[in-house]
Amino acid sequence: MKYLGQEFFIEKIKAKLIAKKFGTPAYCYSYSRLKENIENLQKNFKSFNPLFCFAVKSNTNKYLLNEISKFGFGADVVSMGELIRAISAGISPNKIVFSGVGKTAREIEYAINKKILLINAESKSEILQIEKIAKLKKKTINIGIRLNPNTDAKTLKEISTGKKENKFGVNEKTFLELVDYIKNSKNLNLKCLSAHIGSQILDHKPYLKMLNVLDKVIRKSNHKFEYVDLGGGMGIDYVHNNKKLNLKKYNSYIQKFLKVNSCKIIFEPGRSIIGDTAVLITNITYIKESDKKDFIILDAGMNDLMRPALYKAEHKIIPIVKKKIKSKKIYEFVGPICETTDKFLTIKNYQKLNENDLIVIYDVGAYGMSLSSNYNLRPKPIELLIHNSKIKIINKRQKLSELV
Amino acid sequence: MKYLGQEFFIEKIKAKLIAKKFGTPAYCYSYSRLKENIENLQKNFKSFNPLFCFAVKSNTNKYLLNEISKFGFGADVVSMGELIRAISAGISPNKIVFSGVGKTAREIEYAINKKILLINAESKSEILQIEKIAKLKKKTINIGIRLNPNTDAKTLKEISTGKKENKFGVNEKTFLELVDYIKNSKNLNLKCLSAHIGSQILDHKPYLKMLNVLDKVIRKSNHKFEYVDLGGGMGIDYVHNNKKLNLKKYNSYIQKFLKVNSCKIIFEPGRSIIGDTAVLITNITYIKESDKKDFIILDAGMNDLMRPALYKAEHKIIPIVKKKIKSKKIYEFVGPICETTDKFLTIKNYQKLNENDLIVIYDVGAYGMSLSSNYNLRPKPIELLIHNSKIKIINKRQKLSELV
Numbered sequence: 073m074k075y076l077g078q079e080f081f082i083e084k085i086k087a088k089l090i091a092k093k094f095g096t097p098a099y100c101y102s103y104s105r106l107k108e109n110i111e112n113l114q115k116n117f118k119s120f121n122p123l124f125c126f127a128v129k130s131n132t133n134k135y136l137l138n139e140i141s142k143f144g145f146g147a148d149v150v151s152m153g154e155l156i157r158a159i160s161a162g163i164s165p166n167k168i169v170f171s172g173v174g175k176t177a178r179e180i181e182y183a184i185n186k187k188i189l190l191i192n193a194e195s196k197s198e199i200l201q202i203e204k205i206a207k208l209k210k211k212t213i214n215i216g217i218r219l220n221p222n223t224d225a226k227t228l229k230e231i232s233t234g235k236k237e238n239k240f241g242v243n244e245k246t247f248l249e250l251v252d253y254i255k256n257s258k259n260l261n262l263k264c265l266s267a268h269i270g271s272q273i274l275d276h277k278p279y280l281k282m283l284n285v286l287d288k289v290i291r292k293s294n295h296k297f298e299y300v301d302l303g304g305g306m307g308i309d310y311v312h313n314n315k316k317l318n319l320k321k322y323n324s325y326i327q328k329f330l331k332v333n334s335c336k337i338i339f340e341p342g343r344s345i346i347g348d349t350a351v352l353i354t355n356i357t358y359i360k361e362s363d364k365k366d367f368i369i370l371d372a373g374m375n376d377l378m379r380p381a382l383y384k385a386e387h388k389i390i391p392i393v394k395k396k397i398k399s400k401k402i403y404e405f406v407g408p409i410c411e412t413t414d415k416f417l418t419i420k421n422y423q424k425l426n427e428n429d430l431i432v433i434y435d436v437g438a439y440g441m442s443l444s445s446n447y448n449l450r451p452k453p454i455e456l457l458i459h460n461s462k463i464k465i466i467n468k469r470q471k472l473s474e475l476v
Numbered sequence: 477m478k479y480l481g482q483e484f485f486i487e488k489i490k491a492k493l494i495a496k497k498f499g500t501p502a503y504c505y506s507y508s509r510l511k512e513n514i515e516n517l518q519k520n521f522k523s524f525n526p527l528f529c530f531a532v533k534s535n536t537n538k539y540l541l542n543e544i545s546k547f548g549f550g551a552d553v554v555s556m557g558e559l560i561r562a563i564s565a566g567i568s569p570n571k572i573v574f575s576g577v578g579k580t581a582r583e584i585e586y587a588i589n590k591k592i593l594l595i596n597a598e599s600k601s602e603i604l605q606i607e608k609i610a611k612l613k614k615k616t617i618n619i620g621i622r623l624n625p626n627t628d629a630k631t632l633k634e635i636s637t638g639k640k641e642n643k644f645g646v647n648e649k650t651f652l653e654l655v656d657y658i659k660n661s662k663n664l665n666l667k668c669l670s671a672h673i674g675s676q677i678l679d680h681k682p683y684l685k686m687l688n689v690l691d692k693v694i695r696k697s698n699h700k701f702e703y704v705d706l707g708g709g710m711g712i713d714y715v716h717n718n719k720k721l722n723l724k725k726y727n728s729y730i731q732k733f734l735k736v737n738s739c740k741i742i743f744e745p746g747r748s749i750i751g752d753t754a755v756l757i758t759n760i761t762y763i764k765e766s767d768k769k770d771f772i773i774l775d776a777g778m779n780d781l782m783r784p785a786l787y788k789a790e791h792k793i794i795p796i797v798k799k800k801i802k803s804k805k806i807y808e809f810v811g812p813i814c815e816t817t818d819k820f821l822t823i824k825n826y827q828k829l830n831e832n833d834l835i836v837i838y839d840v841g842a843y844g845m846s847l848s849s850n851y852n853l854r855p856k857p858i859e860l861l862i863h864n865s866k867i868k869i870i871n872k873r874q875k876l877s878e879l880v
Contacts, residue, residue: 129851153854153855173764195762357579360649367599449557475557476559
């Protein structure tokens with residue numbers, strides 16, 4: 073994704089042509105970028121050959137899941153819906169881990185029937201529930217326990233998951249009690265310790281802290297874990313200032329950890345491989361001048377991309393055709409939804425825009441379509457996968473007739 | 477909706493029985509409450525017989541829209557989807573107003589073809605667009621202009637719409653220029669001045685300020701407006717401390733306004749008539765003890781009810797069976813979604829709860845189902861309408877098979 077001359081291209085195709093052919097708003101993924109991200113991750117951690125389980129919640133597109141599975145990826149799922157989707161996309165159940173704090177009996181039963189790799193339990197109650205179901209089925213189930221390492225990922229409060237006030241995982245004391253409990257259970261087989269400290273992490277130091285906590289707790293537990301699931305959380309460069317997570321450092325920390333703790337590492341990447349693969353192409357319906365600023369009213373709204381409204385997340389916005397003239401006014405990019413929160417970005421010194429100009433919103437591959445809704449009874453956008461000069465529709469634009 | 481003895485009833489039906497028969501999570505609306513709300517609103521403003529246009533964005537359920545239309549209501553729609561839905565629910569096009577900052581050419585054309593009452597335009601660009609389409613169709617279109625009265629509704633920043641930094645409406649200067657422009661247009665007929673200062677307003681004073689601004693601007697415009705659309709925004713008692721908007725005062729302000737400005741008043745109520753008609757019944761999947769607090773993990777999540785995650789909105793939560801024993805721990809009610817924002821309420825001194833207890837989340841009739849999504853590939857809940865001893869399914873529970 074880049075400008076060639078004044079025109080923005082996704083792989084070898086002009087974004088303008090995509091908009092003309094498929095309309096707007098349109099989610100466009102770059103296959104090459106996805107491949108590059110996956111291979112980069114695999115290369116950085118190749119010394120210990122981890123199992124990568126793609127975090128399906130970040131992007132549930134079936135076609136993309138299938139493409140990702142071709143690189144040997146499994147899946148991290150958080151609901152029965154995601155589990156069914158992952159399997160139907162061709163991901164092998166023996167590479168699927170099931171996370172989440174509220175798995176219902178029905179979901180646990182389904183996961184057991186499908187013989188997935190691990191159910192990563194998040195509470196004592198859940199472990200008792202799994203055991204109860206396993207007993208009824210006369211089976212022994214492979215599980216993990218999610219430890220809450222009480223590590224501050226120093227990211228947005230809204231997306232931190234590894235501090236003790238969060239609902240995720242159990243604290244050290246409970247963890248050790250549960251290890252003992254499971255040792256005496258005939259129906260549970262404790263295979264994994266899992267942890268996940270948050271999302272969009274760009275600093276490697278919290279990961280080191282987390283590994284130190286895991287190391288300490290494993291020693292105390294006196295249990296041999298076949299798997300250690302380090303979760304995901306690896307951040308991407310949303311602000312495009314080249315601040316990147318130092319994977320080499322993270323890798324060296326893990327190598328050190330593995331010297332004392334021989335186990336198979338599981339990662340649950342979502343955003344880090346899919347986040348920057350996609351842009352949302354959108355049309356400027358109106359430009360509305362006001363005293364202090366001009367509102368750039370787009371045909372994409374918070375229902376199409378929820379992250380700015382939900383997390384005050386900022387996504388870079390660029391015009392599809394570059395021009396040299398600057399606007400003297402502040403631009404506020406907003407959607408058509410009747411909500412004040414339906415706002416994407418406020419920016420100064422932007423290129424002068426006109427109505428019906430096309431723009432792209434960057435880095436929408438993760439938590440874009442998966443968080444979208446039909447609010448204001450707006451149909452969901454089309455999803456397209458671009459590879460070199462080819463365009464594939466990987467999710468049709470929802471029709472109004474399906475909706476009303 | 478109330479306790480009879482220890483049991484919570486929706487009209488004449490035990491909530492427990494509803495959960496047993498239809499599962500959880502379930503949106504349950506009370507028909508009697510809806511009727512009461514509508515009649516109360518109509519009674520308070522009966523002296524000037526306004527046109528009530530239900531704000532479809534607050535609740536798009538077709539069956540409910542049809543019930544609401546039987547009280548003589550029209551609809552306030554903000555998209556082509558909502559317009560189609562309103563008409564298909566039996567609402568007469570000549571009682572429909574179309575609001576929203578980003579109406580596309582296609583939407584405007586559709587609205588013109590359906591001969592709706594008014595297109596309430598929000599910018600000069602939109603007015604030019606309507607005129608262009610009207611010219612092509614050789615028609616004269618009835619429109620309104622939305623004035624941004626720069627009035628602070630003193631409510632949450634996230635839901636304020638009537639301050640000048642908001643994207644909605646036009647300022648006084650632009651308004652007056654547009655009135656002059658439309659006077660000279662052969663294809664536009666300026667019938668309405670519309671305004672809307674925000675949502676969830678409980679203080680009548682901002683409405684008085686708004687009316688004073690409208691009065692002044694109408695005088696300056698020297699135009700006879702057939703309609704003045706005062707929008708909605710009338711708040712409800714989410715915190716249940718009996719703080720209510722004083723409708724009598726609001727009515728008296730409008731009566732005074734009408735003495736100088738003879739016109740038909742339009743209201744766009746949404747939340748005020750549908751908000752407190754519904755509860756969300758949900759089951760406690762797990763209770764997870766932690767040091768400082770217990771997490772009450774529900775089977776309803778932020779995908780089912782987005783307001784707490786999106787606006788930090790608080791909804792009252794009550795148990796379906798009342799008991800006298802209190803918990804010594806703080807309770808944090810959370811959903812099953814893998815997001816820290818998936819949290820409903822934190823509360824002290826709550827009745828002691830057990831796993832598989834049922835609870836209800838209050839006041840979810842507005843912006844509940846309409847903002848819901850399939851995040852985490854979770855199917856949408858069922859919607860039920862209760863009237864006396866009758867239960868009607870007004871929206872089936874989404875099946876996983878439809879989703880994956």
